Amino acid sequence: MSRSSYSVRLLRTLSPILISFIIYQIDFWGFGMLFFERTPSISETILVWFIVALIRAGMGVFALSLVRGQSWKKVLNKNALMLSYFVVGLPMITTHMLIHRILDVSVYPDPLDRILPLHIIEGFTRGLAYKWFEAYGIPYDVYLLPYTFLIEPLFTELPRLLLFIIFVRALGFSRVAMTDSGLPP
Amino acid sequence: MRNLSVLKVIVLLVLALFASIGYWKFTELYRIEETEIRVQEKTYTDEVFAKGAISGLGGLVYKGWVSISLYASREVRVDFQEAIIHNGARYHTLETLITDRIANTTFDGPEYVAIEVGMLEDYDEVTVWSMKIVGPVERTYRPYGDIAVTIGYFSILAWFIVGSWIVLETVWKYAGIWSHGKGRSDEPV
Numbered sequence: 001m002s003r004s005s006y007s008v009r010l011l012r013t014l015s016p017i018l019i020s021f022i023i024y025q026i027d028f029w030g031f032g033m034l035f036f037e038r039t040p041s042i043s044e045t046i047l048v049w050f051i052v053a054l055i056r057a058g059m060g061v062f063a064l065s066l067v068r069g070q071s072w073k074k075v076l077n078k079n080a081l082m083l084s085y086f087v088v089g090l091p092m093i094t095t096h097m098l099i100h101r102i103l104d105v106s107v108y109p110d111p112l113d114r115i116l117p118l119h120i121i122e123g124f125t126r127g128l129a130y131k132w133f134e135a136y137g138i139p140y141d142v143y144l145l146p147y148t149f150l151i152e153p154l155f156t157e158l159p160r161l162l163l164f165i166i167f168v169r170a171l172g173f174s175r176v177a178m179t180d181s182g183l184p185p
Numbered sequence: 186m187r188n189l190s191v192l193k194v195i196v197l198l199v200l201a202l203f204a205s206i207g208y209w210k211f212t213e214l215y216r217i218e219e220t221e222i223r224v225q226e227k228t229y230t231d232e233v234f235a236k237g238a239i240s241g242l243g244g245l246v247y248k249g250w251v252s253i254s255l256y257a258s259r260e261v262r263v264d265f266q267e268a269i270i271h272n273g274a275r276y277h278t279l280e281t282l283i284t285d286r287i288a289n290t291t292f293d294g295p296e297y298v299a300i301e302v303g304m305l306e307d308y309d310e311v312t313v314w315s316m317k318i319v320g321p322v323e324r325t326y327r328p329y330g331d332i333a334v335t336i337g338y339f340s341i342l343a344w345f346i347v348g349s350w351i352v353l354e355t356v357w358k359y360a361g362i363w364s365h366g367k368g369r370s371d372e373p374v
Contacts (some may be wrong), residue, residue, distance in 0.1 A: 048353070050349070053349070063230060078210050080358050081353065081357065082350070085349060085353060086346065087311075090345075095342075095345070099337075099341050099342070101337055102341055103211070103215075103334060103337045104337065105334055105340070108334060108338070109330065109331035109334050109335065110331065111331050111332070112334060112335045112338055114329070115335065
């Protein structure tokens with residue numbers, strides 16, 4: 001196999017990591033656009049939430065196409081889109097805030113905090129990293145930037161993206177013929 | 186394939202039913218409010234006033250009586266007020282002290298008591314003060330608030346799943362009609 005094809009395979013293998021950064025930012029921007037210094041209406045929040053979820057689902061399908069080395073048109077079918085929507089698409093921050101708005105509560109109670117696994121991971125990593133950075137004398141704002149851009153997506157988005165890619169194959173949603181080398185023809 | 190469609194419809198109906206019952210239960214439980222009276226002790230320390238500032242004590246209204254101890258670096262005005270609770274709260278000052286020290290004094294009389302601390306007119310320096318206040322506070326709370334919000338959260342999430350599923354099915358169907366004129370196949374290309 002030539003060096004260039006190894007590079008392409010490496011890039012395709014790493015593409016879920018890069019795409020996890022992007023889909024996290026789509027959620028972050030959607031949340032910021034809605035809730036920055038204002039209280040949006042519930043219908044407006046639902047609309048933005050759905051659009052964000054749909055774009056993220058599309059990015060999930062795109063990640064699948066990169067990993068498979070095929071065009072998105074070839075991997076896109078209804079089942080794959082549905083799976084991508086529910087596994088990758090549903091945005092964490094915007095969904096939490098939308099439910100906050102609908103229930104009209106200011107904070108979630110402790111039992112709910114314990115039930116939501118992503119919240120536990122987020123709180124744990126945030127607290128842990130905060131203390132590390134503080135110990136090295138780095139201000140919280142400086143720490144927050146690489147954390148939200150590079151670290152948190154690996155905890156919150158990458159596992160969902162990988163689950164989607166594995167599930168699509170396991171459930172046979174995108175049956176693509178493979179050559180002996182593992183690459184599609 | 187037909188069995189799969191029936192299964193899908195059943196799953197959606199069960200989810201919708203669960204979501205509806207859950208949301209109804211949330212509204213029922215969240216509506217219940219109870220009131221209790223608790224003796225509360227609060228200490229405010231090292232507060233710094235800007236010129237002209239007035240400070241209520243965290244918006245607290247005590248029921249019946251309060252016991253107050255205060256130390257300030259310069260003289261401050263302490264207003265003991267009657268809180269009239271009717272369509273919101275109005276305050277009527279009953280007694281004013283100008284002092285830099287109050288040693289465990291009890292104020293009693295009106296049904297609801299509020300206390301406000303303010304700077305005197307000729308102050309032009311920051312003032313550091315510390316106050317301990319003890320008294321019964323009437324607190325309204327929701328005894329089933331936690332479980333109600335938890336049920337409500339998952340009910341709405343279930344509605345989102347059902348709603349999204351229906352919208353996606355519709356979008357896929359019409360996107361197929363627009364692009365091919367006869368609907369898209371579920372099978373991969």
